[in-house]
Amino acid sequence: MTPNVKVIVIRTAGTNCNEETAFAFSRLGAHVDQVHINALIAGTFKLSDYHILALPGGFSYGDDIASGRILANELRLKLAEEIKQFIRDGKLIIGICNGFQILAKAGILPGLGWKIGQETTLFYNDSAKFEARWVHLKVESRCVWTKGMPGQIYLPVAHGEGKFIPREKKVLDALTSNGQIVLRYCAPDGSKPAYPENPNGSTDDIAGICDTTGRVFGLMPHPERHFLFEQHPYWTRLKKTSDFGDGAKIFENGINYVKENL
């Protein structure tokens, strides 16, 4: 009997996808606490008590200055040691949408080496607009979170700043050769996407990356919004074979990994 899988979902002013993210984990059997960053910094809650850290979507601090910047600084300046230890302990981190922006801007992703420094960013969409739409994604790498997934999945995005940009070509090359590029936007038939199939103009159509361990995962699309079958935008045209949608596997993988390895 494996121990209860414990998930901490961090929230702060402007976080707004915490409940559905918590729902996805708890629906699959994990124990989930939604914890304010203040309580984590104050030590009322401890990262070390959990197996999975989830940074959900939203507009932390209103995206003021830049999306994710202020919460990224809080993690970097006030919780760096705890987070490093969390990763060293073989535990899992997932950052969705604003959570991905935070992981990138705190330098936790792509985690090339142990230096925390910003190597990538998520900048304004080329369209200069907020984009709420469904995208086809190629699952390029089998990180812990995407193990056993089909080659192509369908998830929604909803962001104004999702254009993935690496600092320089060297970073992109490292990500590619390390197999850290997990998700790429694609056309419905899997071919090279055009706008709006790539909704933001991301370099190399990158939608999600992981660190070198494959345990820290950041992605702009929202797997928790295609967790249930009826969240699919045209489910009324489809035959129902499962209660779940494409995104559920990601949460299941996280939970299973903890059960098997921790």
Place this chain on the structure above:
Amino acid sequence: MIWRVEVKQKDGMLDPIGQSIARDIIDMGFGISQVRVVSVFLLEGTISREEVKRIGDELLVDPIVEQYSFDLKLPLQSVDHHVVEIAYNPGVMDPVEASTIKGIRDLGVAGISAVRTARQYHIYGRLTAKELESITARVLMNKLIQHVVADPSHVPTTLSITGASASKFDVMIVDLIGANDKKLLEISKSGQLYLNIDEMKAIQAHFKKEKRDPTDVELETIAQTWSEHCRHKTFRGVIRYREGKSGRPQIIRSLFKTTIAAVTLKLKKKWCISVFHDNAGVIAFDKDYHVCFKVETHNHPSALEPFGGANTGVGGVIRDTLGTGLAAKPLCNTDIFCFAPPDTPAADLPPGTLHPKRVMKGVVSGVRDYGNKMGIPTVNGAIVFDKHFAGNPLVFCGNIGLIPKGKEIKRVSRGDLIVAVGGRTGRDGIHGATFSSGELTSESETVSSGAVQIGNPIEEKKVQDALLKAREANLYSAITDCGAGGFSSAVGEMGEKTGARVDLDKAPLKYQGLKYHEIWISESQERMVMSVPPQNIEALLKIFEAENVEASVLGEFDGSGRLQLFFHGQQVADMDMSFLHDGLPQITKEAVYQKPKLRVIPAKAGIHTRYRPGQDLTESLCMALSHFNVASKESIIRIYDHEVQGTSVVKPLVGVATDGPSDAAVIRGRLDSKRGIAVSNGINVRYGMIDPFGMAASCIDEAIRQIIAVGGSLDRIALLDNFCWGNPDKPDRLGSLVRCAQGCYKAAVAFGTPFISGKDSLYNEYTQKGKSLAIPGTILISAIGIIDDVGKSVTMDFKKAGNSIYAIGTTFDELGGSVYLENLGQLGLHAPQVNFKMAVKTYKAVERATKAGLIASLHDCSEGGAAVALAEMAFAGGLGATVLSKKLPYKGKQGREDILLFSESNSRFIAEVSAGHEKALAKIFKGVPMARIGTVEASPEFVVYGLHDQPVINARIDELKEIWKAPLR
């Protein structure tokens, strides 16, 4: 000292924001090549050069794409390169400032005391000074909230807004009891009290009894409590109503009670939990929860500053949800707008009004900003384009919330503390208030904070998070939002039965120098007032502190039955609560309803207003699909986050390419349950120009049939009314309003759908050529339905080639007010009516059919009639169709194809049914007009045959879709 930091993108990087602004400028007809945007931060405090570098490196700049500088160099300007710097006016809230201060303190820089932001636009292209001025005014800023920084190189000496110390002050006494009628009206006018002579006299009589003159804040409180906005004097007063100038007068004692509320009273639905008296109407949802629904208008602020107006409109209606019962959790938004068409020539606009394109862009962005940032999906909406809204656009914001059973009841107890939570109080929303802000330009500056504000959705989200925690801990006994009238309204309402004592100096202020009456009536956003039993106060304050939300005890609901206000220990008001709430004299208003004189307008050259039998109607279909009211709203829907919270089941866009226009939206109430909520709206101003009674019935029918179309049930639908009308003191305006309210009564009773909440916005008039013109009387009916199993929802896209197409409901000779006639420059004579008995029968049959799983797709026929509904179903499903128009159930004299296809008769649907279900369907629809009219085709052809079996419409679905998508792309 003050540091000025400028952040811009690294050379060679794309600047999407600049590009987007450049497109707007080029749209105006100016030949510019590009725009680059620079963010400016002014940082005040004891900060070293090293610290500024750190702030730049680690906070203000994204090192991958941006660079910054803090050694001020004046930008070089030339005839080809213009620099405009825009900043907010002092006192206008900019949430970035507070976030930046927090971010700087997180870096360990404690010396920061204030931050201001500005934006610098570098415009490349040859422009005259006048052209630049025009671009600045029309694209870059709104002078009501922003200004051009005259000299960016001049760094001010301080950023804080200073004002005279407020602790030394005189209480203003108004000479009232000795005043004559003329003086009374003068007092009303000069104090912007908007009270008439009868009301002023009632106040005078009251204070004569008290043997003293009132203070200024007492008068302000009465004016606010008795205002049309808070008191609904037109709907609750006496109306002498006549039909025709010589008609027999009929006395209506409260239009509200005799129409809207009478429906609910008559229907006695057990599932109506709390109606009309709270901030939103509450109905039962499941065994653990209720849901509440409210829709509000925010018209005037949106006309002046579209972004801020719509932004605070959304914020306001969300606070209604938070202030319902002991707080409901917001589930979704619905927003409805009325604008002039975006292609209106500037010369046709009333002077001083913003172009409808700009109004639309601002309003939509304002809704996006607030809804997305609060994480509330905007799942449904509508936009009505009509030239009459050029001077006075309408903005309706709605919100649905979820509240645990038992939490719908609030009761203030004697001795409870008055606690204000959320944003700070400033001069926002105080009419005509101007204040001197001093130091920014080292001259005193007049600031119009007036009616225009910008919201701070993150502040409201924090309030929501803290509030719901405090609710779960049962720490307070009542709550309401601060909307119009601010503390005056919130505390006055909550303390009606108990009385209240308030220390105004306890309210946290945005800046110093506010006078006591300003604090009391300020309409600053994101504030709520709660009543808290004293034993819970410590626990409550702790919860709010943990979420970084300010909470302050202002006073006590003291059981005195009086409203007593103090400022720095000195009493400034002492009023009898019962006079405040019951002292308003009854007013009688005159209303005359005159049927509009309608005529057929002579044809314009080149437009055939006369129908020729057998004529090809493909062009008519294309014109209907590209009519702004019908055309795809995808470009707007996609900037709203309509899926956050994960609850959406029937999204606003459906079909094989996720771009078909769905009817009602369906969401789950909770992620772990199949039970859902359907939401829809009915609005059509052109029907009202012909017949306001019929408009009300049509709008109710439309809202209901959209819910039926997604699988809802007539047994569980509740309605909201929103009346937007002209000046009700003018008998003709009030006459049509009465007719419309009567239509609401008739239709809602017939359908068995109670009203649970509503709102009215009157005095919607604008001036053109010296004449005061009213907007067309507009009723918005919003409907909410409870869905047993969201998994049985039906969408509007054709599913499978070979399936049968059915028309449900009868088509009549009702082209009046239709999109088809509008495209021909006509209004028409006969607007759609509702046959209530048949409509109810139809809806019950449709519900049985959807529950039995017999319907593959279903779409209601509304604007554009059956032809538009069929075309939308076809292209949403990526499938063609063959349709025989002569098979449509029809009752009428004219027997024309254009009527069959474009009449907007009510209570009709198009349904797709798969083979094998025909018999079961026929059984369910016994006695309901229904006919098989065609087949879904695999080929992409959309072909409709006329009365003599000749093709009258023949087009490809991809062409039709493109025509429908292009106008508002």
